[in-house]
Amino acid sequence: MLLFGKISQQLCDLKKLQWLCDSRYFWSWLNAVFNKVDYERIRDVGPDRAASEWLLRCGAMVRYQGQEKWQRDYNSLPTGPLDKYKIQVIDATDSCIMGIGFDHMEGLKHVEKIRFCKCNYIEDDCLKRLSQFENLQKSMLEMEIISCGNVTDKGIIALHHLRNLKYLLLSDLPGIREKENLVKAFKTTLPALELKLELK
Template sequence: MILPGLKRSLLSLSPISKPVIRPFWHWLNHVWNEYDTKRIEEVGPNRACAEWLLKCGAQVKFKNWGSYVVDFNKMPPGSFEAFKIEEIKAENACIMARGFEYFNGLKDVKKIKFINCELIDDTSLAKLSYLRGSLKELQLVFLPSVTDVGISYLYLLENLNDLYINYMPKVQDYELAKKLLQEKLPKCNVEFLQKADEIKT
């Protein structure tokens, strides 16, 4: 994810300079998504996961802590173990599969929204199984790297109550995917749309 001011500066570069930009941001995205076991030992899984998400442009909501936190420097103070991640919202965020390892160990995440995140792929969705014990609501909107294989991993989320999927351009058979999701998750309300309709809030 590129900050607005920096993006304008990058666009002003000469054509000769532009080819260098994509490799740099590709490298930086990998750095931000690096799984740091030492950090987890220092501050616990919830704090470490929140730091990863916020660095990558996502938002987190902690249990018993008001609204979503969007600023890395405004996370709840005090004991790290006192605050558990309850909701996650990632829109235009640069999160990717290697960072999803941070979900391992979280026990309180109930709601997730992934919207227009181009780096989320099939492996990313497979790793959502770390949250299968707590996750109740999941919204996926325009994840251009996810295929039918990635959708199939959602069968593992047996505690889902609400699953909303909208506009997944690499999914080949929407009707079959929707049918299978409804069969595998009989207690879940499944909406699977083919077009980029209005995003459900």
Template sequence: MNLIGRQQLRRQVLVGDATKLFKRSFWTWLNSVFNIVDHERIKEVGPDRAAAEWLLRCGAAVRFKSFDKWHKDYNHLPTGPPDRLYIEAIDGTDSCIYSRGFDYLDGLQYVLWLRFHRCMYLSDTCLERLATIDSMVASLQHLEVKSCGNVTNRGISALHTLRNLQSLILFDLPGIKNQGMLVQTLNKSLPSCTITLDPGC
């Protein structure tokens, strides 16, 4: 390859790298915007409706108490008095939720089921925050954390406060080490919980 060809190739590589960096920065910024907590909105429509709006903005799905269907479309959330709309289940699969928005979960008193699957922004900080939300500690019965690369033993260990948890599924978590000791610790704190751990963790 001659000098001109090498220079052209180098320019293409630099432009490609700059484009990737811009896209990554843009999506990081956008996700950050989606996760900003609007406390005025919570006061206006109640914690469940505000949390549902946040979750759907971030690509998650919710199921309300007394509803059979999952809601995934922000524009088709059910209407009605805030005191009659309660989130019962959250599916965060492929969503961009992260710790900054977890204040939206504060006050949700009826969440029984929660899934984090391929959540690239989910971290130990998120799980630690979840484990300190009184309403979630009291209600949550089923939790799945799957294919979330930023979760380590620290985040999973924090779940020991979820006293009503009956089922905990952990799968494809490369950050988990010493799984036997981790399960033993959780079993002591959560004797009524069935813990399913992927051997590959």
């Protein structure tokens, strides 16, 4: 009877492990689906509406030009003229946005601030891609990157292409190893930048 109990417990533990692995795969797959870029949708409704749908679908929030209220709920996205709502601020805290969805940002012309906080899928290539968008190079003024474990010096240094960036907060980023080199690089490329480092 004791032996049967041990075997039964081992089988239960095995099932739990299998379920954890399967659920991790499932959520990873679902997040990839949420991030998929629909270029026809961007063409039909415009970059701001399509990017809003993508960001909210992935758990991020947006704020539009001329509005104080944050848009959090996908189901209550505003209706009306497609060119009326322009994204000014993006808060991607705890969201599942990932690099494969970043083409949504290419047409955004009014984004002044982005906050990446506890974004498990944000990595160096995401920041490099972001910094290559010509519209964001002109409009971006502030960025915060906090507790994104896959970001390293390589991703941060790419942000020097955002030539109008005035404020950059880097906090709790264990992947950053060359703090002094980053400071020197930004002093050279973006002398007007206020760089705030909260790194261990």
